[in-house]
Amino acid sequence: MGQVITFGEVLMRISPWGNKKFIQSNVAEFFFGGTELNVGISIARFGGQVKHISAVSNDFIGETAISYINKFGVDTSSIVRSKRPLGVYFLEVGAVMRPSTISYNRSHSSFSEIQPNMVNWQEALNNGAWLHWTGITPALSKHAFHILKEGLILAKEKGMTVSADPTYRNGLWNYGIDAKDALVELLELSTVFIGGINEINEVLGTNYGYSNDDFIEASKALMEAFPSIEKVFDKIRTSLNSSWHKIRARMYNGKEFKETIDLDITHIVDRIGTGDAFAAGLIYGLQRFDDCKAMKFASAACALKHTYEGDVNLATVNEVTAILNGNTSGRLHR
Numbered sequence: 207m208g209q210v211i212t213f214g215e216v217l218m219r220i221s222p223w224g225n226k227k228f229i230q231s232n233v234a235e236f237f238f239g240g241t242e243l244n245v246g247i248s249i250a251r252f253g254g255q256v257k258h259i260s261a262v263s264n265d266f267i268g269e270t271a272i273s274y275i276n277k278f279g280v281d282t283s284s285i286v287r288s289k290r291p292l293g294v295y296f297l298e299v300g301a302v303m304r305p306s307t308i309s310y311n312r313s314h315s316s317f318s319e320i321q322p323n324m325v326n327w328q329e330a331l332n333n334g335a336w337l338h339w340t341g342i343t344p345a346l347s348k349h350a351f352h353i354l355k356e357g358l359i360l361a362k363e364k365g366m367t368v369s370a371d372p373t374y375r376n377g378l379w380n381y382g383i384d385a386k387d388a389l390v391e392l393l394e395l396s397t398v399f400i401g402g403i404n405e406i407n408e409v410l411g412t413n414y415g416y417s418n419d420d421f422i423e424a425s426k427a428l429m430e431a432f433p434s435i436e437k438v439f440d441k442i443r444t445s446l447n448s449s450w451h452k453i454r455a456r457m458y459n460g461k462e463f464k465e466t467i468d469l470d471i472t473h474i475v476d477r478i479g480t481g482d483a484f485a486a487g488l489i490y491g492l493q494r495f496d497d498c499k500a501m502k503f504a505s506a507a508c509a510l511k512h513t514y515e516g517d518v519n520l521a522t523v524n525e526v527t528a529i530l531n532g533n534t535s536g537r538l539h540r
Contacts (some may be wrong), residue, residue: 207493208335209255214242214343215317217293227300239517244479248486248519250278257281261320263292284330288316300448318346338362340371345378358395358416370396402440425458441484455505464498468507483511483519
């Protein structure tokens with residue numbers, strides 16, 4: 207199926223145990239993650255070939271992060287070391303009507319300060335079949351944006367599939383470039399769009415609604431604006447409260463519209479990384495299944511991620527397939 211390449215920041219997450227606030231506890235646990243890394247590790251758990259490109263701190267924290275990534279069989283040969291510290295974020299996990307709260311400490315991190323000479327795209331993409339990017343990376347710094355664009359240009363020349371999850375977070379774009387202009391440049395080099403109405407409206411400057419008809423029209427407009435984009439996939443979340451969500455997905459590939467049924471998640475263990483789990487399931491699925499089955503696989507993978515602590519979806523193909531087959535009872539396996 208070819209190697210999947212991901213490029214993005216490796217972060218350390220620090221959280222009090224359970225649903226406590228920091229003021230309640232002096233005991234915390236840590237996890238490693240990062241939007242693109244979460245995607246890569248999940249695909250590797252499914253059995254896919256993955257390489258992650260990043261810059262981590264040249265200390266025992268960076269070494270521990272690389273060891274963690276290696277544990278899942280992800281190729282770390284294109285991760286470079288930096289004198290800057292690893293990015294960190296702090297998470298208080300909410301419950302019921304209390305939302306989770308995040309505080310980032312990633313300014314001037316090892317990845318935010320990445321330099322152009324740190325990434326050799328010719329070597330990094332040597333065995334690549336698929337390159338995945340998100341809107342987080344180009345938002346972090348001017349160099350991260352230009353390095354990513356360089357990789358996308360080469361990936362296009364090589365005929366690789368390029369998936370885009372143009373997550374827009376206004377607070378990150380603070381180095382002088384217009385977010386919309388940057389995302390447009392990157393989407394012109396992409397083939398699969400993973401995002402919903404909000405992302406399409408942001409990129410196109412439109413105001414489509416959230417109905418299925420609006421989604422189809424928005425997808426058509428996106429494909430007209432970016433002829434390289436062949437497929438659009440949207441994950442839809444319905445939140446009853448912090449602990450109870452419903453997940454479904456829909457797609458338009460220029461020929462047909464399809465959507466999945468709702469998957470009911472009545473007790474969320476950890477919401478972080480669930481969108482990344484969807485992207486990972488979709489990429490893995492599109493390399494092996496038709497578009498509709500890939501979307502269903504992605505939706506089930508996303509739902510399962512809510513049951514794992516940490517940033518990464520640890521589900522296997524068999525576990526996702528069981529959900530696809532309707533086995534959502536959670537009965538004990540012996």
